[in-house]
Amino acid sequence: MRTVRIGAGAGFSGDRIEPAIELAEKGDLDFLVFECLAERTIALAQQARLRDPAAGFDPLLVARMRAVLPACRARGVRIVTNMGAANPIAAADAVRSVARELGLQGLRVAAISGDDILREVQAGDYRLDETDQPVSGLGSRLISANAYLGAAPIAEALSHGAEIVITGRAADPALFLGPLVHAFGWSMTDWTRLGRGTIVGHLLECAGQITGGYFADPGYKDVPDLARLGFPIGEVDEDGNVTVTKVSDTGGAVTPATVKEQLLYEIHDPARYLQPDVIADFSGVQIAETGPDSVRVTGGGGAARTGFLKVSVGYIDSYVGEGQISYAGPGAMERGRLAVEIVAERLKIMGVACHETRGELIGVDSILGARLSASSSTPREVRVRFVGRTDSLAEAERIGNEVESLYLNGPAGGGGAAKSTREIVGIVSTLVPETQVRPSIHIKEA
Amino acid sequence: MRLRELAHSRTGDKGDTSNISVIAFDLADFALIAREVTAARVSEHFRGFVTGDVLRYELPQLGALNFVMRGALRGGVTRSLALDAHGKCLGSAILDLEIEDAAAGYECMK
Numbered sequence: 285m286r287t288v289r290i291g292a293g294a295g296f297s298g299d300r301i302e303p304a305i306e307l308a309e310k311g312d313l314d315f316l317v318f319e320c321l322a323e324r325t326i327a328l329a330q331q332a333r334l335r336d337p338a339a340g341f342d343p344l345l346v347a348r349m350r351a352v353l354p355a356c357r358a359r360g361v362r363i364v365t366n367m368g369a370a371n372p373i374a375a376a377d378a379v380r381s382v383a384r385e386l387g388l389q390g391l392r393v394a395a396i397s398g399d400d401i402l403r404e405v406q407a408g409d410y411r412l413d414e415t416d417q418p419v420s421g422l423g424s425r426l427i428s429a430n431a432y433l434g435a436a437p438i439a440e441a442l443s444h445g446a447e448i449v450i451t452g453r454a455a456d457p458a459l460f461l462g463p464l465v466h467a468f469g470w471s472m473t474d475w476t477r478l479g480r481g482t483i484v485g486h487l488l489e490c491a492g493q494i495t496g497g498y499f500a501d502p503g504y505k506d507v508p509d510l511a512r513l514g515f516p517i518g519e520v521d522e523d524g525n526v527t528v529t530k531v532s533d534t535g536g537a538v539t540p541a542t543v544k545e546q547l548l549y550e551i552h553d554p555a556r557y558l559q560p561d562v563i564a565d566f567s568g569v570q571i572a573e574t575g576p577d578s579v580r581v582t583g584g585g586g587a588a589r590t591g592f593l594k595v596s597v598g599y600i601d602s603y604v605g606e607g608q609i610s611y612a613g614p615g616a617m618e619r620g621r622l623a624v625e626i627v628a629e630r631l632k633i634m635g636v637a638c639h640e641t642r643g644e645l646i647g648v649d650s651i652l653g654a655r656l657s658a659s660s661s662t663p664r665e666v667r668v669r670f671v672g673r674t675d676s677l678a679e680a681e682r683i684g685n686e687v688e689s690l691y692l693n694g695p696a697g698g699g700g701a702a703k704s705t706r707e708i709v710g711i712v713s714t715l716v717p718e719t720q721v722r723p724s725i726h727i728k729e730a
Numbered sequence: 731m732r733l734r735e736l737a738h739s740r741t742g743d744k745g746d747t748s749n750i751s752v753i754a755f756d757l758a759d760f761a762l763i764a765r766e767v768t769a770a771r772v773s774e775h776f777r778g779f780v781t782g783d784v785l786r787y788e789l790p791q792l793g794a795l796n797f798v799m800r801g802a803l804r805g806g807v808t809r810s811l812a813l814d815a816h817g818k819c820l821g822s823a824i825l826d827l828e829i830e831d832a833a834a835g836y837e838c839m840k
């Protein structure tokens with residue numbers, strides 16, 4: 285049976301670069317996919333684009349393309365990525381420049397636009413899923429609204445001969461489903477195959493998270509050579525079943541256990557994984573080891589899509605100020621707790637307007653809270669963390685200042701104080717009928 | 731024994747909802763895990779931390795459970811003040827659950 289080999293060259297925007305080079309050179313790939321767009325990334329990219337119309341795409345796009353384009357061109361490996369972020373067309377121009385610089389004449393680069401539906405969402409009657417409030421209620425705080433596009437425009441761009449397809453917001457699994465639809469000629473109403481192709485995409489989209497990354501737990505789940513982690517390859521057949529593997533002589537491991545963890549990652553009801561193209565059904569998936577670093581995933585299916593697209597809405601939510609300081613030696617925890625009390629009281633005395641604050645001890649109770657962290661052991665060092673939400677950056681700065689001033693005014697022996705502020709871009713979501721979103725494809729040649 | 735001896739786990743996030751997988755190392759232990767690690771038990775384990783309900787989905791052929799916890803992420807990843815805003819560490823916390831292995835106990839008594 286004919287198979288298609290897809291590699292995952294990145295699972296987030298800051299991911300390692302050299303595993304993708306290994307995949308391009310030694311993976312015997314048909315397609316190499318880079319998933320680099322987290323929930324909030326596109327709103328931040330939209331802010332960057334407002335400041336500079338030529339910006340708004342992934343900051344590592346040029347570096348990644350420079351690293352893999354020579355091998356991809358030489359071996360006929362086609363690239364799909366959402367590194368276009370808020371500006372896929374400018375991203376395509378940037379890739380074209382890299383191709384010219386590398387002497388790769390005639391490289392065909394496609395940009396897919398149409399996910400940006402900010403105007404539509406502002407003008408229409410849409411409500412936010414989280415609050416049931418109208419989107420328009422966000423007013424001038426609204427930054428971005430991007431619909432999750434499906435696989436169809438990606439498959440179409442590939443059918444036009446694109447060697448690189450660059451999207452903005454698209455469903456992560458669609459970056460993998462698009463090449464499969466193109467390569468096998470799957471119908472966009474073949475729910476079983478679209479469901480299985482979605483499972484393939486879901487398994488691969490976080491790259492190293494299926495090859496032993498984010499898995500190791502010494503003594504329980506040991507993984508070799510994580511510093512040289514190899515990224516995954518999916519060898520997919522015409523029915524959408526897949527063998528997950530990786531380039532030999534790379535670090536990491538592909539086992540039924542790594543595959544199962546990734547299968548359920550960010551899944552709610554396994555029988556109903558909502559995607560733009562299909563409702564994928566993971567519930568009947570079978571997983572079997574077929575060799576060293578080789579795991580076969582079969583079964584699974586799908587049902588007709590909902591006809592609605594999820595829209596990720598970015599808005600300016602608030603500002604956050606934070607300060608940290610350490611205490612060590614005997615009584616470290618008691619001094620840390622005293623420090624938290626002092627900062628809380630100082631903010632009241634100074635009239636700093638916080639909507640919400642947290643004071644905690646890193647290493648003691650900062651992650652799981654006091655009840656789940658209860659233990660009799662006495663830490664030899666603690667780090668105080670005090671954080672609060674405000675309406676302005678200036679107000680947020682006052683929080684870190686109060687932590688820093690613990691140096692001279694707080695408990696004995698505080699060290700290593702640090703402070704920071706940040707603007708919080710929040711993400712909420714709404715649904716739009718798919719007919720309201722019209723993707724378009726722009727093809728450019730180097 | 732602790733759940734950690736029998737199962738492994740990974741946490742994912744979407745908005746204010748966290749999901750935690752619990753996957754048996756050995757399929758033979760799945761029935762015990764499924765009996766002991768109920769939605770009610772997980773809800774109680776994270777009491778005060780998770781504000782919404784806890785749902786459990788089962789994938790017996792994989793030896794896996796999936797817990798979906800609403801209201802687990804302090805308003806959601808993008809605006810939470812928490813140090814671990816994604817709740818990535820919750821999967822490790824669930825492995826702390828004590829598992830009562832009645833069968834093993836019986837064998838010891840013999």
